[in-house]
Structures are given as structure tokens and as C-alpha cells.
Amino acid sequence: MLVVAGVVAAALLASPDAPSAAAPSPTSTPTVTPTPTPTPTPTPTGFPANTAQYDVTQLPQVNVFAVIPQLPLDDDPFTEATGETALALGIGAPVWADPTAEPVAYVPREFPYDGTTLPVVERQDHWVKVLLTGRQAVPSKGDAAQVSGWLRAQDVELGSTDTAVEVSIAARTVDIVRDGVPERIATDFGWGTDITPTPLGRTFIMTTRVVPEFWYTRGHPIIYLGVQSPTLDGFGGADAAVTAFHYHDERSGPISNGCIRLDPDAIARLAELPHGTPVIINP
Structure with a gap:
């Protein structure tokens, strides 16, 4: 009650013409604020933490x-x-x-x-x-x-990343998708033969580089993916057979060793994308 009396006294001093405040009823019951229920700690999702040290x-x-x-x-x-x-x-x-x-x-x-x-x-x-x-x-x-x-x-x-690449072999299309909005960069391309098919499913851009030794690229960048050929143990003398987007003079239909052959404009657009960009190759 001391707080209430202090507030009333302050009001009277500030406003001399204010009427006197009525005294509180002796039978009034003070308001009780309920104790809030503690918010439960959320259970971690997935596998438990592992804090071990490894070399x-x-x-x-x-x-x-x-x-x-x-x-x-x-x-x-x-x-x-x-x-x-x-x-x-x-x-x-x-x-x-x-x-x-x-x-x-x-x-x-x-x-x-x-x-x-x-x-x-x-x-x-x-x-x-x-x-x-x-x-x-x-x-x-x-x-x-x-x-x-x-x-x-x-x-x-x-x-x-807000960007991904979607390829449809059946529709012969390649889209760069940003924030869910597709932008078509190719409506025809070359892909793998029956013997050396293009791998399907999701992968990602591993690296992008120009390799002058590969004459068929005509100096255009090669966009290497994280997935490799389903039928070739290696390629070109290397112990890897990496799938890639690259330029080739012949670039329509099932004619490659698994890579996707595109025109210069499409290659230039793909070469701008950062490493780790997701790629999905659909049948």
C-alpha cells in the first residue's frame, strides 16, 4: 500500500486542484501474478553430439x-x-x-x-x-x-546458396534456378551415349577451370561436377572419370562420354556459379 500512497501524493503535488483520492477499501485483495511455467528445453534433433578429438x-x-x-x-x-x-x-x-x-x-x-x-x-x-x-x-x-x-x-x-542447376535430358533443357525461379540457358545439348551414360541425380559444381590441352573446349571453361562416370574407371589417362559441363563443336544428342556439351553462352553462365552449387540431372 505504500506504493499506492506515494503515487497519490505525487499526483496531488503535481496538480494542486485535483480532488482527493478515495481511500482503498480495507477488504480489497491484492493482485497475485502467477509464476510462469518454464519453457522446456527443446530436444536436439538427429544424431547425438560427438565432441571427440580426431587426427x-x-x-x-x-x-x-x-x-x-x-x-x-x-x-x-x-x-x-x-x-x-x-x-x-x-x-x-x-x-x-x-x-x-x-x-x-x-x-x-x-x-x-x-x-x-x-x-x-x-x-x-x-x-x-x-x-x-x-x-x-x-x-x-x-x-x-x-x-x-x-x-x-x-x-x-x-x-x-540460393542457386541450383537443373538438367532434363528428356526435355533437353538446362536451367539456372535462383530463389526458386528458373532461367533457361539451354534448349539443346549433348549427353552420354548408352555405353557411357551421363550420371543421373544430384551432385554439385566441384571446380571450374580452363584446360587448354583439351582442344575440344576451344578455350572455354570446364565446369567439373562431383560425380563420375557410371561405366568408365578413368578417362584421358587419369584415375578419375569426372562428369562436366563443357563446350564442344558437336553438342546435340547422345554423343558424349557422359559430359554435357553446351554452347559458349551457357558455359559462360555456368562458369559464374560458385563451387558447391547443387546440380540435379534428371532423366
Whole structure:
């Protein structure tokens, strides 16, 4: 009641002509503010946290030339990525096939042929699932499809991307999609033959570079993807058979070794996209 009396006294001093305030009823009951119910702490989603220390240099390195049987194949190849990318902190981040087990490899922060900025395809509180370069097996010995793996969120620098590339072989179209809005950059292109087909499903831009030795590109950039040929163990003397977007004078129909051949304007547009940009190749 002292607070009420103080307020009334202050009002009278401020306004001398104000009428006297009525005294409060002796039977009035003070207002009781209920104690708020504590907000429950949300249960973390997904796999539990893992804070163990690992020497990544003792693990196989994930890169474009790596063949690591423990790496799982992408199990949802036609679903869009989350719009995030992951880049390893330090010298590299451990990679898990199963976050409840031990790591099977590591992805470096830097590699001469890139492939270290990775699209996130599933996000949890403590983990991110990403697409990776390399293969589980070469085609002559197993399945060479797109591989994936789990990284701890604490081991990576997360970025964002609002852009993806969508290819339809049946419709012969290539679109750059920004914020859900497609922009068509090609209405015809060359793709893989029956013997050397273009791999289907989701992958990502691994690196972009000009390779003068490849005469058929006529000096245009090659946009290399994270996925490799489903039928070729290697190509051009290399122990890898990477799929790519590139220029070629002949660029219509099923005529390539798996790469997608495009005109100069389309190649220039794709070359502007950052590493880690998701790509989906539809039948």
C-alpha cells in the first residue's frame, strides 16, 4: 500500500486542484501474478553430439581421385539440397558414414582440384549430411554413383546458396534456378551415349577451370561436377572419370562420354556459379 500512497501524493503535488483520492477499501485483495511455467528445453534433433578429438591425417582423404569403399552412396538422389554449403575448418573435417560409429575419411579444407565446398542435403542440430567428391568403387568393381557423408557441425563453416542447376535430358533443357525461379540457358545439348551414360541425380559444381590441352573446349571453361562416370574407371589417362559441363563443336544428342556439351553462352553462365552449387540431372 505504500506504493499506492506515494503515487497519490505525487499526483496531488503535481496538480494542486485535483480532488482527493478515495481511500482503498480495507477488504480489497491484492493482485497475485502467477509464476510462469518454464519453457522446456527443446530436444536436439538427429544424431547425438560427438565432441571427440580426431587426427584427420590418419584417415583417408576425400578428393576427386579417392576410392573409399566405406563412403555411402547418395540415398535420395532427386531431392533438392537445403540451400547451405559446408567448408571444413582447420586442415580438414572427419567424415562419417554413420554418426554413431567412427569416422571413415576426412575432407580437406583445400585441395588443388577443389571439391571442398560441399552442398548440405540434410541439416541436424549437431550434424550435416553432404555430397562428396570421389567414389565408393570404380565401375568395373562396384557402384561409382555420387557419394555422401556426415560432418559434425562444429567442424565446418556453413554458408548459403540460393542457386541450383537443373538438367532434363528428356526435355533437353538446362536451367539456372535462383530463389526458386528458373532461367533457361539451354534448349539443346549433348549427353552420354548408352555405353557411357551421363550420371543421373544430384551432385554439385566441384571446380571450374580452363584446360587448354583439351582442344575440344576451344578455350572455354570446364565446369567439373562431383560425380563420375557410371561405366568408365578413368578417362584421358587419369584415375578419375569426372562428369562436366563443357563446350564442344558437336553438342546435340547422345554423343558424349557422359559430359554435357553446351554452347559458349551457357558455359559462360555456368562458369559464374560458385563451387558447391547443387546440380540435379534428371532423366
